[in-house]
Amino acid sequence: KPIYVLNGPNLNLLGRREPSVYGTDTLDDVRDLASARAKQLGAEIVFRQSNHEGELIDWIQEAREAARGIILNAGAFTHTSIGILDALQAAELPVIEVHLSNIFKRETYRHHSYVSLGSTGVICGLGAKGYELALEAMVQLTSKPQK
């Protein structure tokens, strides 16, 4: 089964959006990096982005059956969406939350994450590298017998 790598609102603007915060890599660059790392790890990924909360929830529900785990950068929905949290909890899969920026170094309204409450682990502040690290961790989490 593939690892789902899901990206939320405004991440389609990556590279053009506040490059001082998010860097100059585009989402296509992040996808290429993630695909290359997945290939090295012998894993398959499904990489998607949506600006719509409901679409992200649909994909998390789909992952429940179709994926071995979810890597999620929910963008601003991280800080607002109980619906996404509920979907993650219902999925009963390993979840790794990723943020390009260090959300704890930023505005206080970014310090709380609903997604974290439904996540196995969290990676933030390491830019696109965080996606590679998340893939590494997900492959480990899903190939060892669960204790």
Ligand code: DQA
């Ligand atoms: C983000 C951090 C969020 O606070 C913000 O709303 C984003 C991107 C990140 O990757 O650093 O859209 O998830």
